[in-house]
Every structure is written in C-alpha cells, then in structure tokens.
Amino acid sequence: MFARRMDRVRQAMAAQQVDALLLSVGPDLPWLIGYEAMPLERLTMLVVPAQGQATLVIPGFEVPRVVERGDLFTIRGWGETEDPIAIVADLTGAAGTLAVGDHTWARFVVDLQHTKSDATRWVRSTGVTAALRAVKEPEEVERLQKAADGVDRVAAALHAGEIPLVGRTEAEVSAELSRRILAEGHVRVNFAIVASGPNAASPHHHASDRVIQRGEVVLCDFGGVTAEPHGEPGYCSDITRCVHTGPVPAEFQEAYDALQAAQAQAVAAAVVGTPAEAVDKVARDRLSQAGLAEYFIHRLGHGIGVEEHEDPYLVSGNGAPLEPGNAFSIEPGFYIPNRWGARLEDIVVATEQGPLALNKANHDLVVVDV
Secondary structure, X not given: OHHHHHHHHXXXXXXXXXXXXXXXXXXXXXXXXXXXXXXXXXXXXXXXXXXXXXXXXXXXXXXXXXXXXXXXXXXXXXXXXXXXXXXXXXXXXXXOEEXXXXXXXXXXXXXXXXXXXXXXXXXXXXXXXXXXXXXXXXXXXXXXXXXXXXXXXXXXXXXXXXXXXXXXXHHHHHHHHHXXXXXXXXXXXXXXXXXXXXXXXXXXXXXXXXEOOOOOEEEEEEEEEEOOOOOOOOOEOOEEEEEEOOOOOHHHHHHHHXXXXXXXXXXXXXXXXXXXXXXXXXXXXXXXXXXXXXXXXOOOEEXXXXXXXXXXXXXXXXXXXXXXXXXXXXXXXXXXXXXXXEEOEEEEEEEOOEEEEOOOOOOOOEEOOO
C-alpha cells in the first residue's frame, strides 16, 4: 500500500516538475509512510526527492516510535545540538522546486526558505498529494466503513434512549459520546458537538453548560479517528443525527422532513461524473422549496479520509466531477437564529455502481424523552 502511494506521489511530482517533497506535521505524512509526526518545536520532516531514497529527518528520541519501512525511506535521527534545517536543506541537494506540506509550521518554512535561498520555487504539497488522497483505495473504503459502523452504533444508542439527555448539560452528553466513540474502536475523538434548543442554530456549537430541557431538539455531530495496526494511519468518522426530547412541534417536523428529503436526494445524486457543485445544488434546491434556503449557510459536504476535512468539497464553484473512490460527507442543515436548527449527515463513497452510503443509522427525527 505505502509503496504504491510513493510511486503515485513520484509520478505526480514528475508531472508537476517538483524536485523534492517536504512533509512534516499533518495528514500527508501518515498517509504516505504510516508515521504521524508529533507537533513539536523539534522538526520532523520527510524529504522525498524526485529520484532516490526518501529520508525521514526526526528527533533522535522519536526514532523508536517509527515503524521502519526500509524499502520506502531511511531514518535520519538528529541530536539536540544538530541543526535539522541544515540536514533537510542538504538532503534536497540542488532541488529548484520544493513542495512543502500544507500543515508545516511557519517557523520551519521560513527557516528553510532562508537556508535554501537557491531554490527557485516553493509550492504547497496539496498540489502533489490532494488529488491522490481524494481517490480512496479499496482498503481505505473498508477502514472508512469500519469507522462509520462505530459511530452508527453510538447513534443507535442515542436513538434508543441509552444516553440520558434531559437534565444533563450539553458538555456532559458530549463527554459520554466521546467515551462511546473511543469504546467503538477509535483512538481519538475529533469532535462531539451537542447543541440543544436554540444552540442548534449554531453549526459548530461548542458543548456548553446549558441544561437540556424537555421539548427541544438536540443536534449531535460526532466523529473520531480509528485505531489501526502496524503503524498504519487511522481513518475518520463523521455523523450527525438529531433527536427531540418530547413531542415535536409541527413546524419543526415539517422543516426536518424537508431536510431529510434533501439529504436523501443529494446522496442519490452523488454519482460518478457529476460535478461536486451539482450535488450541493440538489440539496439546496429542495430546502429552497421548503422556504429554508437562507438558513442553509454552509457547503453540502467535505471529503474525508485520514483527515476529517479534505478534498473533494461539495460546494458551489467546484465543478470537478466526482471520481470513483471519492469519499465525502453529505450534510445539509438549516439554522434559524434564536429558535432551532438541524443537520443530517452521512459519509458517502462514489462508486461505479452508484453512491455508497457508509452510515446506516436511522435518519428520522427520533423522539427521545429521557
């Protein structure tokens, strides 16, 4: 798997005339070699030259954490009195065009640019890696399915009333969702949004000390990163479901029904060859018919993989057609300030056989009076 990815990266580098690829913190590194750099003030950087062996430059005491893959890269541990910037600069040789990881800290980029004054062009690594990461390999889809299955079980527990809501704070419910995500085979929680009543009108609400009441919507958007063996990167989950703590007002049920229809229609529209923005438009048009267009204030979806948000993005202006293997969220929502809001989200993979929805948890607005 990693050897195949390295070959594809080198082909992309050649096509874009990139002489060396420099990857530090961020998702590109674990995707390419299975190692995730710690966000330290000490530099970790993979140097991938257009020709020849790649080298992982890493603090010496971090070397034991690396799963060695001798066919892909050598390890250059550096000591506390060495200059890692000089080591990286030396490894790039006479490279004229350098592609730097998008998440690389500015302190390292600035120092590298000063040291590598002979470089003629600096570009972002996304030009090399983003399109490759956006097309998931079969084993990646399997891992995304594993991640989706885990959060589906958490959503099922929410629907079944196994997670008490009324009388608890949003923060308490968020903490329980987080514990359950970890128990379902995730190694890390990326987020566990719990937004109740009027707070559901804030798409990225931070779970607060507000006590959940009877007779209101509770929006739960949660996901994490799976634990994988052999130093391989984990894959992300992301799901949103809404429940209602008691009888549902007719106005809210009507709006939610339109949301559910918009989400289902957008999933069905996510076929290979369809422009990403066209899928967004399907959901937006359905919500517009229900008078909710002005309250759908974000893009329809984002790609997902080793990173929770990555290419492709389903948004107006992105005319790129969906490709087999693209994995993305489909998550329309409506947010009416000071009243309420709702969102419904699945992870979907575009395949030659049609859209494959990875999340199967109930899409209805379930009444949970607990």
